[in-house]
Amino acid sequence: MTTLQENIVVENHSTKKILISFIWILIFGIASFVGYEAISQKNVLPIKEISISGEFDQVSAQELHRLIQDGVQGNFFTLSVKDIYQKFYALQWVEQIWVHRVWPDTINIEIREHKAVAILRGKGLLNDKGKIFSSDATQFEKRLPVFVVANEYESEAIRAYKNYDGMLSEVDVKIRQFAFDHRKSQTLFLSNNITVKLGRVNVENRLNRFIKAYKAVLSERIEKIDGVDLRYTNGFAVKWKQASASFDKNNKLNSFS
Secondary structure, rough: HHHHHHHHHHHHHHHHHHHHHHHHHHHHHHHHHHHHHHHHOOOOOOOOOEEEEEEOOOOOHHHHHHHHHOOOOOHHHHOOOOHHHHHHHOOOOOEEEEEEEEEEEEEEEEEEOEEEEEEEOOOEEOOOOOEEEEEEHHHHHHOEEEEEEEOOHHHHHHHHHHHHHHHHHOOOOOOOEEEEOOOOEEEEEEEEEEEEEEOOHHHHHHHHHHHHHHHHHHHHHHEEEEEEEEOOOOOEEEEEOEEEEEEEOOOEEEEEE
């Protein structure tokens, strides 16, 4: 008989515990609903200031103003950051944004634009990471180099281009076109109208060889040179506009046919 009473007491205690837990859950749910309804009101902690920062030239003030008007809805608590991201990323020049709430009434939006580095022929603009972000390159045709690059090598070509561009600044020459094929063989067409064949191995050393020769002798004959082939172990070949010539490893000019 004692055992039966103990079982009844235990069961009653468990039922009471479950009932109390259910009541607390119900109270918490009601409180949460009431609290959400309260803070969802537009007049509760409304957004009073939206600041936009970052270095951007291609995204217009009109576009930003429109996005702010359409994309920033709700108060400090109910504002949908996801909606802001979606609307701003719809602008093709926006590479990345950051959205921060600042208590009690401010939203800070930081924007980073794509940096157009080159034009990928037939496809559009490449950014500094080798990603195509716009199909319209019309306004940049005279400002950016044109890339002819094998598929999937865009990022590698961008890294190489930035390196070569820095090296060639030593002789005040720019790259107008850059060819990078599936074998990674590379050719430059420069702003002085010279074609430079670099090949695919020891490329930086070859370009350094060209820069040294350019300073020493090539710059004085630039109008007569059509191209330079650096795919040699110790020297390079020069293609003249009317004749041909080569440099040996001692940088002595020798005519050849």
